[in-house]
Amino acid sequence: MNIPDKQKKILTLLADGEFHSGTNLADALSISRSAVWKQINGLADLGLAHSAVSGKGYRLDKSLELLLASKINEAVSEQAGALISSIEIHDQIDSTNSYLVERAQQNAPSGTVCFAEHQTAGKGRRGRQWISPYGSNIYLSILWRFQQGPAAISGLSLAIGVAVIRALKQHQIHDIGLKWPNDIYSQGKKLGGILVEVSGETDGPCSAVIGLGLNLFVPKNQAHSINQAWTDLSKITGQSRLFRNKLAGTLLSYLLPIIDEYEGVGIKAHLDEWRDYDCLNGKSATLFIGQQRFDGHVRGVDDNGMLLIESQDGSMQTFASGEVSFNS
Numbered sequence: 001m002n003i004p005d006k007q008k009k010i011l012t013l014l015a016d017g018e019f020h021s022g023t024n025l026a027d028a029l030s031i032s033r034s035a036v037w038k039q040i041n042g043l044a045d046l047g048l049a050h051s052a053v054s055g056k057g058y059r060l061d062k063s064l065e066l067l068l069a070s071k072i073n074e075a076v077s078e079q080a081g082a083l084i085s086s087i088e089i090h091d092q093i094d095s096t097n098s099y100l101v102e103r104a105q106q107n108a109p110s111g112t113v114c115f116a117e118h119q120t121a122g123k124g125r126r127g128r129q130w131i132s133p134y135g136s137n138i139y140l141s142i143l144w145r146f147q148q149g150p151a152a153i154s155g156l157s158l159a160i161g162v163a164v165i166r167a168l169k170q171h172q173i174h175d176i177g178l179k180w181p182n183d184i185y186s187q188g189k190k191l192g193g194i195l196v197e198v199s200g201e202t203d204g205p206c207s208a209v210i211g212l213g214l215n216l217f218v219p220k221n222q223a224h225s226i227n228q229a230w231t232d233l234s235k236i237t238g239q240s241r242l243f244r245n246k247l248a249g250t251l252l253s254y255l256l257p258i259i260d261e262y263e264g265v266g267i268k269a270h271l272d273e274w275r276d277y278d279c280l281n282g283k284s285a286t287l288f289i290g291q292q293r294f295d296g297h298v299r300g301v302d303d304n305g306m307l308l309i310e311s312q313d314g315s316m317q318t319f320a321s322g323e324v325s326f327n328s
């Protein structure tokens with residue numbers, strides 16, 4: 001889906017993060033200054049913050065590197081490139097995951113990749129909303145078809161976490177952790193999340209839409225909507241320029257091979273590495289499953305990627321799903 005031409009044009013001009021006068025923007029778009037003002041005000045609907053200074057004009061609070069298929073492709077490895085059927089980049093979409101779930105039903109091929117600059121109904125786990133301001137973070141989904149049923153790909157989201165950490169390391173971003181089951185964490189705060197939606201017959205085949213949201217720069221006007229401790233790569237690295245296209249390409253380079261081989265190797269092939277990144281192990285925590293809660297110390301994951309919690313009486317319980325919260 002595209003945003004209106006004028007809005008896209010204004011965003012492309014403002015993407016440099018510099019001031020642009022109302023007159024220059026009006027000339028560039030062949031519209032009146034009051035129409036420019038209207039366009040600028042509409043940027044808030046995309047989750048973008050801007051400032052207006054008299055005598056200087058308008059500027060975005062943060063420069064943007066808009067996604068470009070050619071730039072993403074430049075950063076995709078040959079191995080991953082061979083696994084991609086197509087890369088779609090949408091200016092605006094409800095949710096890249098919902099879109100690919102729909103495309104899967106319409107027989108879209110395995111390896112269909114979808115990025116969005118802005119999601120109007122980005123989905124998190126457990127029905128939560130995923131805040132998705134325009135051009136600021138990475139919102140990515142990949143459709144993959146598997147020959148076997150859903151049981152054969154259980155634990156896939158853990159392996160996806162490993163791929164994301166490998167990609168970040170390639171960009172010299174270290175010390176990132178994984179919080180069971182699907183969170184990417186840094187210093188006790190959420191940096192990203194993974195949402196895998198599987199459909200298919202028990203005996204196979206099945207298809208999965210693998211969604212990744214990774215915070216690069218969360219505009220300050222969006223921060224209040226996130227109801228958990230969060231961070232972004234610009235905070236972690238102290239850099240404002242983050243080469244979004246390159247990172248998008250690197251992510252695909254690590255994600256696709258892991259997804260492609262998963263059915264053959266399963267979670268066991270990735271568990272040692274996953275355990276290296278486990279930021280819950282040894283911590284006192286509470287696991288919530290619906291209304292039920294389980295308190296104890298996290299003792300890592302078992303050989304199937306299930307969470308182990310040791311209760312106060314020393315007994316060990318294994319969990320396949322749930323939401324963990326750290327106890328301070």
Ligand code: BTN
Binds near residue numbers: 124141183195
């Ligand atoms: C979570 O931690 O709750 C999972 C977040 C997953 C967000 C991503 S953004 C791209 C893809 N499209 C969505 O609607 N959700 C996932």
